[in-house]
Amino acid sequence: MSNSNLFLKSAFVRAPLQNGVGRYVCQLQRIVLKFCKSHGGSRGIRDFIEQDLVNFAKQNPSVVVYLKPRRHRSPAVVAEYLNGDRVWMSMHLKTHSEITKWIEVLRTQQGDVSGARLRKYQYTDHPSLQGPWTPFTFKDPELNVAQLPDPKFGANNRIPMSATEKLRIMFEKQKISDEEVKTGE
Incomplete structure (x- = not known):
């Protein structure tokens, strides 16, 4: 067993500021889309920018979106969260649909939890x-x-008597009383 987890920061997995209890606050603060205008590896992120970026910005007004064109560099997405975490993700040779899914994942996260050693499962x-x-x-x-x-x-x-059982008992009592009436006459 490795002791590499000793060098990770210790943390809890918890909703910051009771997020979702009273109201939901999107934890994604800023997203930077880095891409090349001419390189073939940036094709997917350029398609995302042309087709979906405006809708993403309208649906998430609390998220600031930056576009950073860079010549001859691999595309990447950098997400910054309210708790100060930054998540960098390479988008080299990813398709438009893959990039859409990864940006949705970054939008719904609360930061980089994988870089922390979890002390407890509950908090x-x-x-x-x-x-x-x-x-x-x-x-x-x-x-x-x-x-x-x-x-x-x-x-x-602890289970109360069912309606069928009650009807059976009533039928038996009625049957016995009918027999007593017949024999008593």
């Missing part, structure tokens, strides 16, 4: 002293040593 602002809840937290300890099926612990004790 809360008000931690419990008792630990996390499980389905077995408030179970009766006698259940550990009981021989099952046991009517004491069975679910049949």
Whole structure:
């Protein structure tokens, strides 16, 4: 096992500022599309700029979009988030549809979580002293040593009588009372 995770920063995976609880705030702050106007490897990103960039900007008014043409350089997308993270992604020889999907992924992320060592899988602002809840937290300890099926612990004790059972019992009582009436006459 490697100890390379010791050199990563320690972090939690959590929604910043309770994002999504009251309202949703897009965490993508700025996106920079770097491309070459003539190189063939930039064809997909140029198609995205020509066809989808205006719609992307209209649908995401909180995201600032920069276009940075560079001569004879490979295309790339740099996304900057509210928490200060920057994600750089190469778009060399990617198609228009692939670039559209990757930009949607960058838009919905909250930053670069892969560069952090996760200390816990859960996070809360008000931690419990008792630990996390499980389905077995408030179970009766006698259940550990009981021989099952046991009517004491069975679910049949708590299930109310069905309508069919009630009708059967009423029919049996009516049948018995009809027989008593016949024999009593």
